[in-house]
Amino acid sequence: MRMLIVEDDRQLRELLGASFRDAGWAVELVPDGREGRYYGIEYPCDIAIVDLGLPDLSGIDLIRQWRAAGRIFPVLILTARGDWRDKVEGLEAGADDYVTKPFRFEEVAARVAALLRRAAGRATAAVEFGEIRIDFSARRVSRAGKALELTSFEYNTLEYLASRPGSVVSKAELTDHLYEEDQDRDSNVIEVFIGRLRRKLDPDQTLQPIETVRGAGYRFVLRPVDA
Amino acid sequence: MRSLTGRLVLGSALLLPLFLGASGWYLERSHRASLEAGEAQRLPLQVFALLAQAEYDDGISLPEQLLDARFNQPNSGLYARITGADGTPLWLSPSALSLPPAVLDYPAPVLSPGERHFVRRDRLYILSWQVLWETGSGQAAPLQFTVMESADPIDADIAVYRRHLLLWLGGSALLLLACQGVILGWGLTPLRRLTAEVAAIEAGNAERLVGDYPREVQALTSNLNALLEGERSRRERVRNTLADLAHSLKTPLAVLHSADTADSGFAGLVREQSARMEQIVNYQLQRSAGGSHNLLQLMPVLPLVERLRDTLLKVHAETQPEVAVTIDPHCQFRGDERDFLEVVGNIMDNACKYGGGKVQVSASGGAPSALTLVVEDNGPGIPATERERILHRGTRLDELGSGHGLGLAVAADIIESYRGKLEIQTSDCGGARMVIRFPA
Numbered sequence: 001m002r003m004l005i006v007e008d009d010r011q012l013r014e015l016l017g018a019s020f021r022d023a024g025w026a027v028e029l030v031p032d033g034r035e036g037r038y039y040g041i042e043y044p045c046d047i048a049i050v051d052l053g054l055p056d057l058s059g060i061d062l063i064r065q066w067r068a069a070g071r072i073f074p075v076l077i078l079t080a081r082g083d084w085r086d087k088v089e090g091l092e093a094g095a096d097d098y099v100t101k102p103f104r105f106e107e108v109a110a111r112v113a114a115l116l117r118r119a120a121g122r123a124t125a126a127v128e129f130g131e132i133r134i135d136f137s138a139r140r141v142s143r144a145g146k147a148l149e150l151t152s153f154e155y156n157t158l159e160y161l162a163s164r165p166g167s168v169v170s171k172a173e174l175t176d177h178l179y180e181e182d183q184d185r186d187s188n189v190i191e192v193f194i195g196r197l198r199r200k201l202d203p204d205q206t207l208q209p210i211e212t213v214r215g216a217g218y219r220f221v222l223r224p225v226d227a
Numbered sequence: 228m229r230s231l232t233g234r235l236v237l238g239s240a241l242l243l244p245l246f247l248g249a250s251g252w253y254l255e256r257s258h259r260a261s262l263e264a265g266e267a268q269r270l271p272l273q274v275f276a277l278l279a280q281a282e283y284d285d286g287i288s289l290p291e292q293l294l295d296a297r298f299n300q301p302n303s304g305l306y307a308r309i310t311g312a313d314g315t316p317l318w319l320s321p322s323a324l325s326l327p328p329a330v331l332d333y334p335a336p337v338l339s340p341g342e343r344h345f346v347r348r349d350r351l352y353i354l355s356w357q358v359l360w361e362t363g364s365g366q367a368a369p370l371q372f373t374v375m376e377s378a379d380p381i382d383a384d385i386a387v388y389r390r391h392l393l394l395w396l397g398g399s400a401l402l403l404l405a406c407q408g409v410i411l412g413w414g415l416t417p418l419r420r421l422t423a424e425v426a427a428i429e430a431g432n433a434e435r436l437v438g439d440y441p442r443e444v445q446a447l448t449s450n451l452n453a454l455l456e457g458e459r460s461r462r463e464r465v466r467n468t469l470a471d472l473a474h475s476l477k478t479p480l481a482v483l484h485s486a487d488t489a490d491s492g493f494a495g496l497v498r499e500q501s502a503r504m505e506q507i508v509n510y511q512l513q514r515s516a517g518g519s520h521n522l523l524q525l526m527p528v529l530p531l532v533e534r535l536r537d538t539l540l541k542v543h544a545e546t547q548p549e550v551a552v553t554i555d556p557h558c559q560f561r562g563d564e565r566d567f568l569e570v571v572g573n574i575m576d577n578a579c580k581y582g583g584g585k586v587q588v589s590a591s592g593g594a595p596s597a598l599t600l601v602v603e604d605n606g607p608g609i610p611a612t613e614r615e616r617i618l619h620r621g622t623r624l625d626e627l628g629s630g631h632g633l634g635l636a637v638a639a640d641i642i643e644s645y646r647g648k649l650e651i652q653t654s655d656c657g658g659a660r661m662v663i664r665f666p667a
Contacts, residue, residue: 092534
């Protein structure tokens with residue numbers, strides 16, 4: 001999943017970026033509002049973290065411009081003052097939640113996970129697709145109660161597909177959401193990952209969770225089981 | 228023009244001469260007009276007298292000694308002349324002999340019989356009257372009687388009149404200026420007093436404006452007093468905040484100073500104490516949101532609460548609390564928007580977080596009278612023994628808890644700065660009922 005972080009403080013930006021990359025995210029780091037506007041509008045994005053006190057364009061204006069351009073990804077705002085007027089204005093501009101500075105990374109990560117869950121329309125952090133259980137907040141996958149060892153990239157691929165069960169996801173869309181802008185991208189790599197995922201999730205080929213749609217992409221065919 | 232007195236003095240200095248000059252000019256003109264009208268009525272009588280004394284045989288003739296003695300005396304100021312049809316002089320009064328020829332050569336105007344002509348020429352008023360004299364032979368001889376009277380008496384009269392006028396108008400101008408000076412001094416006294424009071428405040432000899440001021444200045448002085456009051460309480464706040472901040476930071480700093488860096492628990496200690504310091508700084512930052520509510524506007528309460536509700540519904544989308552707002556659209560709050568959002572935001576947020584999922588916000592009264600806001604929830608409520616402690620958590624910063632309900636202490640602080648009150652009660656369904664009272 002791709003995340004856009006717009007924060008003018010370099011240390012904080014790098015720290016957040018490193019922490020989310022460790023957690024398996026493709027992260028775009030942007031130091032000011034103008035660049036933030038460009039990245040948010042021109043590139044795919046699954047969630048954005050925006051500092052309200054940016055030097056050029058205020059965070060509130062930035063969010064407003066994204067929303068005006070029709071971008072609906074969830075936005076988490078960081079506010080330094082933490083007063084309610086900032087929060088109200090930020091959420092009115094189109095943000096979805098706020099975190100007050102200073103914060104712990106775990107707090108931000110929890111808010112991000114909650115926002116993503118909400119955006120995907122999931123009521124709980126963990127979803128069962130038959131035997132396969134995906135815990136989206138802990139980023140763990142198990143089959144029939146047995147934990148599966150997935151690499152970060154494999155998990156990301158699965159998460160993206162499983163967040164859109166039943167819909168076809170093209171290889172281009174997958175690369176767009178899984179890689180950072182300056183990473184080398186090779187759509188053949190996607191095929192390799194899908195292959196590995198299939199072997200790990202379904203070694204005996206009884207479930208066939210990921211279907212290849214000729215010329216279009218992939219589809220996660222399992223349906224979530226209502227709790 | 229920087230000074231009010233200067234403006235008023237300049238204004239009247241420009242207006243007064245204009246006004247008095249115009250009236251002087253008009254008075255003089257009408258006086259002259261009435262004098263000249265009198266002259267124009269007197270001269271025909273002289274013509275009548277001459278006609279009565281004249282005889283016509285071969286030509287016109289008058290007695291040696293005329294009835295009006297002035298016609299007989301040279302240079303008397305009253306002269307007469309009779310001219311024939313072609314304008315040649317037929318007779319001159321003896322008084323006219325001394326007149327310069329230019330005057331006597333005054334060309335007789337062409338008039339029809341019975342017509343009169345009155346004119347001023349140089350220093351003479353001249354009346355010409357054309358008559359037809361019926362001679363003994365039954366013929367009519369055209370004659371023009373001209374009577375001239377010196378304008379000197381009238382000019383002298385006018386000169387005297389003008390002198391009097393000047394004296395009177397000048398005198399009243401001075402009187403008016405003096406009156407104006409007195410009125411100005413009296414009218415501007417409150418402003419001078421205000422200046423003196425402000426100067427006293429600047430010098431530190433006074434704390435507020437105490438004088439009883441006229442209506443026009445009252446608004447200014449009461450606003451000024453409010454500003455001074457607010458400024459003083461703000462200063463006090465800043466001082467208190469700084470002192471609180473410094474004192475409360477001392478404890479964690481002391482802990483860190485005295486800690487053993489080689490100890491294995493040092494990292495944990497640093498983390499713990501920095502968290503404590505962070506909380507202290509957070510608290511003071513939020514507290515400082517309140518404060519400068521002096522020259523405040525009125526704002527409707529309902530839209531503010533609705534904005535908060537919408538924000539909270541978004542933030543608490545997970546738990547989806549029900550927030551019911553029953554507030555009259557005319558209900559108003561007098562103060563700072565930021566303060567209101569901070570107070571009600573914190574309290575409503577707590578109700579959403581710790582309540583049972585149902586929140587009820589209502590209001591009664593409203594500016595200019597006292598405003599009461601009530602936020603209730605259906606949660607577990609707050610035990611009576613805890614209430615005092617929660618509200619006064621802010622007074623001893625080093626006792627700050629884990630952050631839960633920190634917002635309440637901040638809200639209570641801000642409400643207090645409005646001389647209001649925050650009460651914690653139990654709602655009808657057993658949850659917490661927060662009553663916010665802002666005074667009138």
